[in-house]
Structure formats: structure tokens, C-alpha cells
Amino acid sequence: MNLEAKIKLPHDLKPKILLWADVxxxxxEEIDSMWTIPDLERALCGVFCVDVPEPKRGVLLELYVHTVLFCRESSLNREQTSALLSIIKCIHQANTETTFNNMEQCFEYCGELLLCHSVRRPPFSVSLFSSEEVTHILKYIYNTYIRHHKLYKYIFTPQVQLDLSLVYSGMPEEDDTTMEDSAAPETESEAAQEKERLPETQETVTTEPEGATLGSRSELRAMIEQEFREEMMLVFGQLEQQLKDHTDQLSSTLAPLQPNLHGKK
Structure with a gap:
């Protein structure tokens, strides 16, 4: 099975100018005329065509509403607000397009998008945000989204489950064994009568090899299952360690961007 055909894998993201792209x-003008949370949610729902069931709908609208409120508190104009809303949308889409951990790519993508809107270099970028505004916006995105990227991924992406079935070569299928076992009680009386006619030595000769074969098969099955469980636990342990290493590396990278909690009040 091609894993990439079923689950989209992380890939490189290319930034672009997002001024008036979505808003x-x-x-x-309509958003600026709304001053209550329900009115803002209704306006943003129509602008971004949010057509997803709960709780996804509520989480997505809350993300957009808080972005609008942040723009108002930061005195950003309409062009800047439109671009920042589209940047938030692109980061969210990049994070939730795959179930796998792609936070490193999303963070780089966020920085490239902000750079694309802070340097005048047409047609590749525009000077929309100042360096101080970029720093302020980056802190906001870090606190409101990047720190909670696992929660957004959990809500908006499907869970991956591994379903395995084992086939033992050279062993009878379970259906055949079950059919033989179910047919045995029907001929039990006939088997008893047959045993009375057979010598005791013949009964011993016919039953011992069959029991030994069944016992060896059960032991073989148990050994294979035990070995498989040990290998799977080893793989899971390696994956958890890799995820932990990536998370620690990302935390160390983002540490300088965290706001100083002991600064001015």
C-alpha cells in the first residue's frame, strides 16, 4: 500500500503575497463595522466560507476572531488585517493537511510569509509590515497557534491506525479448523463406537502425533506473536524518541521568541 496515497506527507511550502487574497x-469594511463576537463570527464565516461541523467550526472562527481583535489592538490597517488573516489561514492549512508532525515546516513557512510581507521586492514581496510589527505578529502567532499546534492537528486531522493481519505459511486457515471442530460433536457417538472396535495400541498411535502437531503449532504461533509484539514496541519507542527530539529542537528554536513575562507591566 502506498502510504502517501492514503495520508498526505509533509512537504515544502512556498510563500506568496496574500494581500486581498481571501479578504x-x-x-x-463589513468586518470593521462589527463590534460583537457573534457578529464577527457571522461575517468571518461568510468571508472564509467556513462549512465544517462542530467543534471544528467554533475553533476555526475563534482563531479568526482573535486575529481581528489582535489587529485592532495593534492598530493595524485594513490591508495589514487582510494579509494577516490570510497568513493565519495558510499556516493552519499547512499544519492540518497532514497527520504527521510538520511543525518545523510550518514555523519556517510562517517566517517566510511574514518576510514576504515586510520587504519591498516586487513582485515577490511587499513592504506591508514594519520590523517591529513583524516581531509583534510573530509573538502573537507563537502564543496563539504554534504553542497549540498539536491541539489543532488533533481536532482537524484524522487519526492514523495500523491494522495488521498475519498469515502463517504452511498452516491451515482458521476457518478450516473451526469447521472441523464444529463437525466433531456430530460424529462423537460414531467415534466412540469405532474406538471400541479398535485395539488400544492403535488408538495411541493415531492420537499422539496429532496432539504433538497441534501443540507445536500453538507454540509456533505464540512465539511469532511474542516476537512481533516486541518488534512493534521497539518501533513505537523509536518513533516516540524521534518526536521528542523534534519537539525539543523546536522548543529551543522558539525560546527566544517567547515574550518576557518579567518585563514591564
Whole structure:
């Protein structure tokens, strides 16, 4: 089975200019006229065409509403608000398009998107945010999204389950064994009568090899299952260690961006 055909794997993301990409000037006029949370949710739901069931719908609208409130508190104009809403949307789509951990790619993508809107280099980038605004926005994205990227991924991506079936070569299938076992009680009386007619030595000769064969098969099955469980536990342990190493590396990278909690009050 091709894993990539079933589950989308992390890949490199290319930034682009997002000014008026999702939120037009008329949309910003409507958003600026809304001052209550329900009104903002209703306006943003129409702008971004949020058509997902709960709880995804509520989480997504809350993300957009808080972004609008942050833009108002930071005195960002309509162009900047439109671009930042699209940046948040792109980061969220990049994070939730795959079940696998791609936080490192998402963080690099976030920095490239902000750089694409802070340097005047047409047609590749525009000077929309100042360096101070970029730092302020990056801290906001870190605190509101990147720190909770696992929660967003858990809500918006399907869970991956491994379903394995083992086939033992050279051994009878379970269906045949079950059919033989179910047919045995029907001929039990006939088997008893046959045993009375057979010598005792013949009975011993016919039953001992069959019991030994069944016992060896059970032992073989138990040994294979035990070995398989040990190998799977080893693989899971290696995956958990790799995820922990990636998380520690990302935390050390993002540590300088965390706000100083002991700064000015």
C-alpha cells in the first residue's frame, strides 16, 4: 500500500503575497463595522466560507476572531488585517493537511510569509509590515497557534491506525479448523463406537502425533506473536524518541521568541 496515497506527507511550502487574497476591501469594511463576537463570527464565516461541523467550526472562527481583535489592538490597517488573516489561514492549512508532525515546516513557512510581507521586492514581496510589527505578529502567532499546534492537528486531522493481519505459511486457515471442530460433536457417538472396535495400541498411535502437531503449532504461533509484539514496541519507542527530539529542537528554536513575562507591566 502506498502510504502517501492514503495520508498526505509533509512537504515544502512556498510563500506568496496574500494581500486581498481571501479578504477583500469590501469584506474589511463589513468586518470593521462589527463590534460583537457573534457578529464577527457571522461575517468571518461568510468571508472564509467556513462549512465544517462542530467543534471544528467554533475553533476555526475563534482563531479568526482573535486575529481581528489582535489587529485592532495593534492598530493595524485594513490591508495589514487582510494579509494577516490570510497568513493565519495558510499556516493552519499547512499544519492540518497532514497527520504527521510538520511543525518545523510550518514555523519556517510562517517566517517566510511574514518576510514576504515586510520587504519591498516586487513582485515577490511587499513592504506591508514594519520590523517591529513583524516581531509583534510573530509573538502573537507563537502564543496563539504554534504553542497549540498539536491541539489543532488533533481536532482537524484524522487519526492514523495500523491494522495488521498475519498469515502463517504452511498452516491451515482458521476457518478450516473451526469447521472441523464444529463437525466433531456430530460424529462423537460414531467415534466412540469405532474406538471400541479398535485395539488400544492403535488408538495411541493415531492420537499422539496429532496432539504433538497441534501443540507445536500453538507454540509456533505464540512465539511469532511474542516476537512481533516486541518488534512493534521497539518501533513505537523509536518513533516516540524521534518526536521528542523534534519537539525539543523546536522548543529551543522558539525560546527566544517567547515574550518576557518579567518585563514591564
Amino acid at each position: 477583500s476591501y469590501n469584506d474589511m
